[in-house]
Amino acid sequence: MEAEVKDQLVSIEKPELIAPPNWEPVIMGILCNWCSYAGSDLTGTSRIQYPPNIRIIRVPCSSRVDPWFLIKSLQTTADGVLVSGCHPGDCHYISGNYFARRRFLVTKKLLNFVGFHENRIQFSWVSAAEGPKFAKVVNKVTEDIKKLGPLHLYKKENFEKK
Amino acid sequence: MARVGVFVCFCGANIADYVDVPQVVEEVKRIKEVKFATEYKYMCSDPGQGMIRDAIVQNKLTSIVVAACSPRMHEKTFRKALSDAGMNPYLLEVANIREHSSWVHQKDKKAATEKAMDLCRMAVAKSIANEQLHEISVPVTKRALVIGGGIAGIQAALDIADARIPVVLVERSPSIGGKMAQLDETFPTLDCAQCILTPKMVDVASHPYIELIPYSEVIELQGFVGNYKVRIKKKASYVNFKTCTGCGACWQKCPVKVPNEYNMGIDKRKAIYTPFPQAVPNKPVIDAEHCTMLTKGKCGICAKVCDKGSIDYTMQDEIIEREIGAVVVATGYDMWDPKPYEEYGVGRFKDIITSLEFERMVSANGPTNGVPIRPSDGKVPKNVVFIKCVGSRDEAKGIEYCSKICCMYTTKHTILLHHKVHDSHAYVFYMDIRAAGKGYEEFVKKAQVDTGTTYLRGRVSKIYKKGDKLMVRGEDAQLGQVVEVEADMVVLATAVSAPKDNPDLARLLGISYDKYGYLSEAHPKLRPVETAKAGIFLAGCTQAPKDIPETVSQASACAAKVCGLFAGDTMKKDPMVSTINNEYCSGCQNCVKVCPYGAIVTDDVPIGHGSKELRTVAKINEGVCQGCGSCVAICRSMAINLAGFTDPQIINEIVSI
Numbered sequence: 160m161e162a163e164v165k166d167q168l169v170s171i172e173k174p175e176l177i178a179p180p181n182w183e184p185v186i187m188g189i190l191c192n193w194c195s196y197a198g199s200d201l202t203g204t205s206r207i208q209y210p211p212n213i214r215i216i217r218v219p220c221s222s223r224v225d226p227w228f229l230i231k232s233l234q235t236t237a238d239g240v241l242v243s244g245c246h247p248g249d250c251h252y253i254s255g256n257y258f259a260r261r262r263f264l265v266t267k268k269l270l271n272f273v274g275f276h277e278n279r280i281q282f283s284w285v286s287a288a289e290g291p292k293f294a295k296v297v298n299k300v301t302e303d304i305k306k307l308g309p310l311h312l313y314k315k316e317n318f319e320k321k
Numbered sequence: 322m323a324r325v326g327v328f329v330c331f332c333g334a335n336i337a338d339y340v341d342v343p344q345v346v347e348e349v350k351r352i353k354e355v356k357f358a359t360e361y362k363y364m365c366s367d368p369g370q371g372m373i374r375d376a377i378v379q380n381k382l383t384s385i386v387v388a389a390c391s392p393r394m395h396e397k398t399f400r401k402a403l404s405d406a407g408m409n410p411y412l413l414e415v416a417n418i419r420e421h422s423s424w425v426h427q428k429d430k431k432a433a434t435e436k437a438m439d440l441c442r443m444a445v446a447k448s449i450a451n452e453q454l455h456e457i458s459v460p461v462t463k464r465a466l467v468i469g470g471g472i473a474g475i476q477a478a479l480d481i482a483d484a485r486i487p488v489v490l491v492e493r494s495p496s497i498g499g500k501m502a503q504l505d506e507t508f509p510t511l512d513c514a515q516c517i518l519t520p521k522m523v524d525v526a527s528h529p530y531i532e533l534i535p536y537s538e539v540i541e542l543q544g545f546v547g548n549y550k551v552r553i554k555k556k557a558s559y560v561n562f563k564t565c566t567g568c569g570a571c572w573q574k575c576p577v578k579v580p581n582e583y584n585m586g587i588d589k590r591k592a593i594y595t596p597f598p599q600a601v602p603n604k605p606v607i608d609a610e611h612c613t614m615l616t617k618g619k620c621g622i623c624a625k626v627c628d629k630g631s632i633d634y635t636m637q638d639e640i641i642e643r644e645i646g647a648v649v650v651a652t653g654y655d656m657w658d659p660k661p662y663e664e665y666g667v668g669r670f671k672d673i674i675t676s677l678e679f680e681r682m683v684s685a686n687g688p689t690n691g692v693p694i695r696p697s698d699g700k701v702p703k704n705v706v707f708i709k710c711v712g713s714r715d716e717a718k719g720i721e722y723c724s725k726i727c728c729m730y731t732t733k734h735t736i737l738l739h740h741k742v743h744d745s746h747a748y749v750f751y752m753d754i755r756a757a758g759k760g761y762e763e764f765v766k767k768a769q770v771d772t773g774t775t776y777l778r779g780r781v782s783k784i785y786k787k788g789d790k791l792m793v794r795g796e797d798a799q800l801g802q803v804v805e806v807e808a809d810m811v812v813l814a815t816a817v818s819a820p821k822d823n824p825d826l827a828r829l830l831g832i833s834y835d836k837y838g839y840l841s842e843a844h845p846k847l848r849p850v851e852t853a854k855a856g857i858f859l860a861g862c863t864q865a866p867k868d869i870p871e872t873v874s875q876a877s878a879c880a881a882k883v884c885g886l887f888a889g890d891t892m893k894k895d896p897m898v899s900t901i902n903n904e905y906c907s908g909c910q911n912c913v914k915v916c917p918y919g920a921i922v923t924d925d926v927p928i929g930h931g932s933k934e935l936r937t938v939a940k941i942n943e944g945v946c947q948g949c950g951s952c953v954a955i956c957r958s959m960a961i962n963l964a965g966f967t968d969p970q971i972i973n974e975i976v977s978i
Contacts, residue, residue, distance in 0.1 A: 185978065187975060192393075196393070197393060199420065199421065200391045200393060200394075200417075200420040200421075202420070202425060203391070203419065203420025203421060203424040203425050204420065204424070206424050206425070206427065207425065208425055208426065208427060208428060209425055209426075211422070211425075211426045211429060211432035211433060211435070211436045214436070214439050214440065214443065214978060215417070215421050215440075216443070216971060216974050216975070217392065218950065218966055218971070219897070219948055219949055219950050219963070219966055220949040220950055220951065222915070222949055222950060222951035222954060223949065223950025223951070223953060223954055223963065223966060224954060225953070225954040225968070226954075227968075227972075228971060228972070228975060231972055231975050231976065232975050235975060235976045236975060236976060236977075236978050237975075251853065251949075252917050252947060252949035252951070253831075253833065253853070253917035253918075254917045255917065255949045255950075255951050258915055258951055258954075258955070262954065294425075
């Protein structure tokens with residue numbers, strides 16, 4: 160019985176569900192206003208190219224990011240989530256990114272435990288001056304998610320069908 | 322039902338070349354809430370904004386989405402367009418299709434267009450959940466606190482007070498004046514520091530709008546911009562300043578001798594003392610650590626000789642509270658202790674002194690009456706070696722930065738040496754000469770010619786003793802050879818370092834500091850005098866090393882900021898702050914713990930309507946809240962929301978694509 164439950168849980172990442180041809184993942188990028196969002200703007204002003212899979216949401220601080228947002232993204236629209244904030248010690252709100260860092264670790268472990276691959280949710284620190292780094296991070300995340308394939312099984316419509 | 326208007330910008334060719342704008346407009350028109358969608362070449366231009374204004378009125382729109390550049394760029398511009406059309410400005414959302422799409426996906430127009438559509442969908446979805454917000458008005462206490470009475474604090478206090486705003490100036494030592502009062506002459510004009518500083522000190526003491534609280538420290542700051550409450554500890558001076566005339570009978574008779582801080586310990590002061598003759602206020606204080614009456618209960622001479630009866634050995638520290646609206650922090654700097662330079666023999670050889678010790682020696686009111694002498698035997702030195710960058714620009718010794726003033730003050734020292742000891746010769750070991758400033762390079766050039774100083778480019782590797790001389794061995798990098806200079810005295814241009822107590826002060830004030838201990842400004846270029854905490858400003862070396870003209874400019878800039886803050890009776894504040902729904906709040910107080918500003922306190926409310934029984938809930942002070950949203954994410958019962966970034970808004974964004 161227990162083994163069966165575990166099997167079902169792990170099946171979120173079933174290999175047979177890997178990408179149909181021309182499939183492109185959707186990645187939800189939740190960025191803090193002061194560092195990472197500004198950094199992503201700098202990537203733009205520097206015309207550094209990166210894959211178009213990411214959709215960016217602006218929040219004031221990475222500490223505003225509720226684990227709910229990550230789960231909701233994976234459940235509805237996204238195949239992966241990137242959360243990015245100021246470097247530790249550089250938080251515009253003094254200590255917000257430290258709270259975020261702890262919260263993410265727990266969220267990641269939990270999602271990993273219920274069967275998501277750990278690369279589905281990624282975190283990074285990108286400062287307002289790190290335009291090239293933001294492109295690098297997006298490249299890596301996109302590549303990782305492409306390897307993992309689409310996140311069909313967890314999607315809401317699948318639950319509704321059953 | 323929401324009625325959304327979408328305005329897609331070409332940004333000239335910046336967006337239009339890489340995103341199919343008409344197609345984006347067609348696509349957003351299919352969203353059922355979108356009642357109006359259009360495109361324009363430059364949405365931010367006046368005709369572009371006019372289109373928004375007209376469409377709001379004609380189509381009775383309830384929220385607006387502008388798909389253009391980053392909201393960090395033009396959010397304010399478009400918000401203004403909304404208010405001009407009579408709409409609440411916070412009903413605007415900006416879809417960033419330039420920095421986040423057209424500029425970063427230039428090789429794939431199809432993908433960039435699709436992404437732009439998604440970004441528009443997200444912004445439309447978010448805007449539907451937008452609420453009308455109103456700027457918060459906060460009352461202002463029009464009184465400023467200046468911490469530190471050096472030239473930075475003095476200038477800031479005078480400028481603010483001249484605008485008829487009351488100032489409380491807190492100085493830790495018994496007199497204002499700071500490091501500048503210790504200087505002899507100042508570069509590049511060789512003005513006497515005392516002559517230009519002391520009149521300002523007197524102005525501070527006599528200014529009707531300045532309350533000078535010397536010999537005291539700030540111990541607590543509560544509140545928020547415009548509404549701070551400060552607690553100041555006034556250390557017991559054991560002298561009644563009201564009756565004391567500053568006649569000096571007490572310190573002449575005091576038998577206890579203590580190294581004189583003002584003269585860098587070169588001579589002695591008494592246990593009851595004024596730091597220097599021009600001190601403001603010119604009243605003595607008793608050094609409780611050394612006074613034998615206070616430590617052992619023996620002596621009491623000063624009380625006997627004081628005919629005013631001003632000495633009071635029973636005096637206690639006093640706590641002063643003031644309500645203030647803004648703070649200027651001007652705590653200055655410390656001279657870096659060159660102890661780590663063991664290869665120079667610092668501490669072993671008496672004739673190696675620091676630049677500030679040299680400054681005191683050549684100063685007319687200094688311990689040696691303006692003549693430099695060798696501490697070992699009291700002889701006047703002939704050959705003096707100046708070593709620059711002692712500490713500064715030396716990663717191995719822990720200071721990576723350039724202290725900025727040493728090149729100039731060493732040049733000044735070579736001139737002063739030349740003035741005081743005509744047959745002397747100066748040698749300067751340097752890495753670079755950094756003389757950027759008005760008249761600085763000319764000053765250095767002229768000094769080199771006039772004094773005939775030998776400049777040796779290179780580092781000193783070792784100093785050793787030979788007879789009563791010091792042998793300075795270093796490298797002349799331009800000749801590529803090792804040189805040795807026989808010196809009577811060596812002067813180390815030690816680094817400027819952050820005051821040791823800065824981290825404590827920063828914690829007390831709730832502002833941040835860097836790895837060296839300098840207080841951090843809000844933005845290194847565009848907000849160099851503000852801190853990240855509203856209403857707290859920085860002047861002088863407490864932010865980074867700087868010379869007197871720069872310090873004075875920054876202090877005056879602080880004054881302008883304070884005056885700006887106090888220009889109205891109330892202050893406007895961004896409405897993007899957290900709000901608590903008492904119905905949901907369980908009183909767990911997790912939010913209180915995560916709030917970095919102490920903006921959340923607890924409050925007792927009736928359990929039910931009309932009930933007398935109370936329960937605890939959290940309460941947010943919207944004047945203090947900076948809108949980070951930490952409390953929103955930590956709240957278990959979802960009782961808190963952050964205006965402008967509410968859960969419905971963000972979830973709408975997530976599910977919209």
